[in-house]
Amino acid sequence: MITVENLSKTFQGDSGPVVALRDVTLDVPTGTITGVVGPTGSGKSTLARLLALQERPDSGVIRVDGYNTSGLDPRRLRAARRRIGVVRHGDLLAQRTAAGNIALPLEQAGVDGPQRREKVGRLLDLIGMTDKAAHYPEALSPGQLARVEVARALVGEPGLLLADDPTAGLDTDGAAGVLTVLDRARAELGATVLLATPDAGVVRRVADDVALLTDGQVTESGHLLSLIQDPTSAVAQALLPEVDAPKALRARHERLAEVVLVGFAAVGALLPEATSRFGTAISVVGGGMTRIGETPVARFLLGLSGAQADSALGWIAERGGKVAAHDAAPRQLVACA
Structure with a gap:
């Protein structure tokens, strides 16, 4: 050391x-x-x-x-x-x-x-x-x-x-x-x-x-x-993809959330499973994927629609995703989990 x-x-x-x-x-x-x-x-x-x-x-x-x-x-x-x-x-x-x-x-x-x-x-x-x-x-x-x-x-x-x-x-x-x-x-x-x-x-x-x-x-x-x-x-902020997206695209969704997912399992499975489990439409509005060494990392701005959108975000956070919620007409970033 x-x-x-x-x-x-x-x-x-x-x-x-x-x-x-x-x-x-x-x-x-x-x-x-x-x-x-x-x-x-x-x-x-x-x-x-x-x-x-x-x-x-x-x-x-x-x-x-x-x-x-x-x-x-x-x-x-x-x-x-x-x-x-x-x-x-x-x-x-x-x-x-x-x-x-x-x-x-x-x-x-x-x-x-x-x-x-x-x-x-x-x-x-x-x-x-x-x-x-x-x-x-x-x-x-x-x-x-x-x-x-x-x-x-x-x-x-x-x-x-x-x-x-x-x-x-x-x-x-x-x-x-x-x-x-x-x-x-x-x-x-x-x-x-x-x-x-x-x-x-x-x-x-x-x-x-x-x-x-x-x-x-x-x-x-x-x-x-x-x-x-x-x-x-x-x-x-320096290493992950930017999550900017046009206002018109943001406005199509009831909820917006910034999510960071780390690892093969998280990047590949959490969003599809959350969609199925909670009946929530989840779309990637902005951001993208990169690698830290050999580990895949995603930083997405998600658009969500459905009565259980908040539950879907909470479930993603419980499984290691880092979630921060936005309003569809963006105000200040608020930590969700």
């Missing part, structure tokens, strides 16, 4: 002090991918550097497995840094192959040839590039280069992997490949991953936990699937 407690960091800018982080508190659970999402300038890169122990905070504490890293002597600090892998962009050596770039940290550490080859081979398999081992950077696509950068960060078997905007500048396929590698690093190597990104879609794809960073402050954090079930959550 990595714990950040009341972390603050200020830099001296051209026109005076610039506050990068303000009193940030955050847990990064062991064996998870934690996504830190926020716009440019929100403090994501500063937080990543502090967690990599490359810089010291002005105040606050970073604890790794309960140990306060600010109290480490130089020797123990170097040892702690070796347990942290940092994905570095754009500094693969042009004169080295993909395998050679991955092997470089092992060579510098004096690891013998057979052990180096074994480790590099495992990582090439992890990133799906065994057939590209002998290719030089100029022959690789941007997505492949990014995967090699992740592999090189993993070669020391770090407990914590830091990836600061690892999908920047990549096309859809390239970004998907990098995120798959990060997910495999967590699942197969047991690495704890902290992923900083401005792209909420990246978090939706691979994160277990999430923190929203705005102007150097954490405005919301927690387990992703828990947060998205709260329609008022900033995470839900």
Whole structure:
């Protein structure tokens, strides 16, 4: 477990002090991918550097497995840094192959040839590039280069992997490949991953936990699937489909309700069963479906007609759906369950 407690960091800018982080508190659970999402300038890169122990905070504490890293002597600090892998962009050596770039940290550490080859081979398999081992950077696509950068960060078997905007500048396929590698690093190597990104879609794809960073402050954090079930959550607003619908379409229904459904069973079965059980006509007026990792999640604006519409909504809520009711001529959102 990595714990950040009341972390603050200020830099001296051209026109005076610039506050990068303000009193940030955050847990990064062991064996998870934690996504830190926020716009440019929100403090994501500063937080990543502090967690990599490359810089010291002005105040606050970073604890790794309960140990306060600010109290480490130089020797123990170097040892702690070796347990942290940092994905570095754009500094693969042009004169080295993909395998050679991955092997470089092992060579510098004096690891013998057979052990180096074994480790590099495992990582090439992890990133799906065994057939590209002998290719030089100029022959690789941007997505492949990014995967090699992740592999090189993993070669020391770090407990914590830091990836600061690892999908920047990549096309859809390239970004998907990098995120798959990060997910495999967590699942197969047991690495704890902290992923900083401005792209909420990246978090939706691979994160277990999430923190929203705005102007150097954490405005919301927690387990992703828990947060998205709260329609008022900033995470839900950022990651789930919008539920807007024309007024004319809304007016066709006696009742309107916003519903969040999580999981295959809920998304596939609750609405049809509620329709049958309560004799209520239920239509999807707005919203849509997405996936959080491999879990389907629906956020619908429902239109309901029938004497038992409220009972149908209550029944959906009792079975795990998150329901918020609207009037057909919309007024303020009121929590139903």
